[in-house]
Ligand SMILES: C=C(OP(=O)(O)O)C(=O)O
């Protein structure tokens with residue numbers, strides 16, 4: 001057979017060569033069965049139950065997968081339970097649709113809306129299709145279409161991948177992803193990058209690739225070749241090896257090409273994330289999200305001893321390194337029953353969350369600090385603790401007082417996630433030792449754009465110049481006080497943006513482990529002066545796209 005070449009958008013670097021296997025993504029279309037009015041209550045109850053069961057299953061998968069997948073699956077669970085979708089389903093049942101047909105039609109209507117609503121929302125269509133398939137399969141008593149069964153490694157082909165499936169993919173079997181739809185911001189792309197699996201999205205005709213055919217996927221160039229010749233395979237493998245070698249050459253501590261040090265740290269959710277962080281050469285942990293530990297505790301926070309055991313496991317993995325532990329950040333996107341967080345609040349993102357929740361329950365904060373003290377005892381690690389959602393100097397002072405009362409010798413910091421904290425960063429530094437900018441929440445609050453809501457996702461783009469202005473304020477304040485100001489939001493994982501953040505004065509960058517090698521390599525190619533020029537160019541732009549282009553032009557030496 002001769003080679004066939006296809007082209008898509010490379011979204012996750014590397015080359016994968018293997019047999020094609022298709023994801024079972026056929027949308028299940030239930031028959032047009034009409035029901036009488038007497039059957040309606042039963043059908044409605046069935047539809048409700050199925051939606052609830054699917055939401056619970058997605059949540060359970062999210063908890064199991066942890067990390068990035070957790071939030072993605074939570075968002076999908078919310079789709080399954082969406083009150084408007086349920087109301088539409090109810091309306092359709094009341095006029096004679098069966099439960100499965102009503103769900104199918106209600107979701108189809110919503111899907112059409114999403115598909116036509118711009119790149120980011122269109123990227124959520126695959127998530128919605130997956131939710132639809134899951135609910136309908138459950139109503140029809142069928143298995144949910146999903147990841148193919150295979151004992152041999154393969155290249156996974158799909159229309160688009162749903163997070164529920166990609167989250168639990170066995171990466172020892174999946175060599176790469178290839179999707180017909182999707183874009184750089186689709187979950188297939190985000191998760192492929194998080195898993196470190198090569199991926200090409202938006203490949204026209206991908207759905208028609210016969211199962212079992214050998215495909216070569218180059219996630220760096222977007223090239224896809226069916227039945228590649230020996231020569232082609234060799235060439236692709238060589239190119240990938242060259243790129244890998246370039247990445248591997250960039251080892252050691254993070255620094256610009258002229259030696260300005262920017263420690264590269266890992267964002268972790270617990271001990272399970274440590275091996276990947278160590279393998280990526282993380283110089284420590286810049287953000288240890290401790291919520292996962294509390295999520296598994298149910299009604300009560302985990303006991304001090306249990307917390308200490310988990311913290312120690314992490315701390316012991318970074319001898320001489322720096323580990324920044326973020327105090328429990330409950331509420332809003334991370335609700336926790338025992339803190340009653342968000343339950344009765346009309347707007348939990350603006351409510352008693354983060355440090356506010358901890359100050360309302362000082363014994364929870366005191367226990368966590370005590371557990372950290374116990375965990376660090378006798379270890380050479382540099383333990384640092386920081387408070388989430390610090391709004392003003394009084395917050396920073398209250399946190400510092402709690403640390404003092406706990407007798408914890410660790411450096412204390414404030415996260416800059418609320419614009420007020422960035423604006424008055426210097427005042428916070430009168431109370432705490434360092435700052436760490438959480439760009440995810442800082443964007444949410446700066447743009448009044450719920451980080452969980454796809455409809456406002458455009459403002460979550462970390463290249464927004466207004467967000468960069470706020471980062472600059474925090475970094476400049478820290479510089480003036482001779483303190484450190486790290487970045488620990490998603491922004492730090494984008495190699496070009498990492499250079500910009502360095503140019504703004506960030507003193508360390510913390511990100512998911514998979515992003516570290518590329519950020520290290522990119523940073524090592526540019527001088528501090530170039531990073532500063534890129535930062536100035538990005539801030540001078542209007543809009544995220546223009547900022548990205550302006551910075552990239554500077555970094556590529558145009
Ligand atoms: C790092 C951050 O914290 P989280 O994503 O856990 O809220 C942030 O808000 O940027």
Ligand SMILES: [Mg+2]
Pocket residue numbers: 388417438440441
């Ligand atoms: Mg945050």
